[in-house]
Amino acid sequence: MLRRNALAATLLGCLLWAPSAMTGATAAQPxxxxxxxxxxxxxxxxxxxxILPGITDAFVPLGCAQVSYDYPHQVAAALGVADFxxxxxxxxxxxxxxxxxxxxxxxxxxxxxxxGRGTDLVTVGIGGNDLDLVGMIGRCLALLPLPTVTCPHDPLAERIAAEQQVVAGVLAGIHQRAPRARVLLVNYLAVFPERGCWPYxxxxxQDMPYLHRVLLSVDAMLARAAAADPKGTELADTYTPSLGHDVCQSPTVRWTEGLLPLSLNTPGIAxxxxPNHAGADGQAQAVLAQLRAGSPVR
Structure with a gap:
């Protein structure tokens, strides 16, 4: 059990680089x-x-594992933003x-x-690592189709509620530094279905529905944080359009990878x-939809 969890933690923590391939939202009429x-x-x-391979024109260090087809790059390209x-x-x-x-x-x-004071658009997604969601996933991995003794079946209600204040502080910090910016808080994709698909x-x-409920609670907390922001942060909902594209779907359908990434539409290995490349495309489309539907920049 310990060796299996250590392997999972290593795989989940191994964040390297992937090469560029921009599709999805950028292919649509901007x-x-x-x-x-x-x-x-x-x-x-x-x-x-x-994970792996290649290096592109990175704005951040290699270890950030930021890929050039991530949804921020796609959104910037679709909007023709000069300063990104x-x-x-x-x-x-x-x-x-x-x-x-x-x-x-x-x-x-x-x-x-x-x-900066000239920033007029900000997207932000945060909170999952504060709550150690990656570690929780690793503890829920199972060699047998039985509930794990290490997967904590605790609703995390208190920790998630407390995280709302942390996210509110992040939003306040953005508004303070970029008072003219339109701010979108981006939630998490629907990674886990309501039912498991062991051994796929x-x-x-039993553990998959627990992870499903936890992620629902985290996204609900982010929605509350956006709604409560007096400066008018908007929620960019990526969860709803990603329903039916969870880790239990086939490699050509899912937007997030399982333990063994198999999707062929992602350069490198997600x-x-x-999110794989399809997930990044879906995120970009959700953000662009919110930008079209929401309030104009102040």
């Missing part, structure tokens, strides 16, 4: 450009982290907004350092339980 300075902030779900800074980094926590983040190959500067994904039929 809306009229109106944003001039876009900054993307957040964790590996925003960087759409992948993608600060997203695998492993980022809320503290990475204001403090440096050591990673393989260097240090990612505090993500807020990319913001080695999480038992990090286990993270």
């Amino acid at each position: 809306p009229a450009p109106r944003y001039h300075a876009y900054v993307a902030l957040g964790d590996s779900f925003q960087a759409d982290s992948a 800074k993608d600060a997203t980094c695998g492993g980022a926590v809320s503290g990475s907004m204001t403090g440096p983040q050591p990673v393989l190959g260097g240090i990612n500067a505090p993500q807020f350092s990319r913001l 994904v080695p999480i038992s039929g 990090v286990p339980f993270h």
Whole structure:
């Protein structure tokens, strides 16, 4: 059990680079450009982290595992943004907004350092690493189709509720540094279905619904944080359009990878339980839809 969990933790934590291939939202007819300075902030779900190989024109260190087809790059291209800074980094926590983040190959500067008074668009996704969701997934992996003794079947209600205040602090920090910016808080994709699919994904039929409920609770918390922000942060909902594209789907359908990434539409290898190229495309489309539907930049 310990060796299996150690292997899972190694795979989940192994964040390297993937080469460029921009499709999806950028192939659609772009809306009229109106944003001039876009900054993307957040964790590996925003960087759409992948393992191996290749190095592109990185704005962040290699260890951030930020791929050039991540949804911020796609959104910036679709909008024709002239000044684009993608600060997203695998492993980022809320503290990475204001403090440096050591990673393989260097240090990612505090993500807020990319913001300025001229910034007029910000996307941010944060909270999963604060709650140790990756570690929780690793503890739920099972060699047998039985509930694991290490997967904590605790609703995490108190920790998730407390995280709302942390996310609110991140949003306040963005508004303080970029007072003109339209801010979108991006939630997490529907990674886990309501029912398990062991052994296709080695999480038992009892543990998979638990992970499904946890992620629902995290996304609900992010929605509350956006709704409560007095400065008008908008929620970019990637969860709803990703329903039916969870880890139990076939490699041509799923938007997030299982323990053994098999999707052929992702250059390199997507990090286990993270978005593949199709997931990045879906995220980009959801963000662009919110930009079209929501309030114009202030």
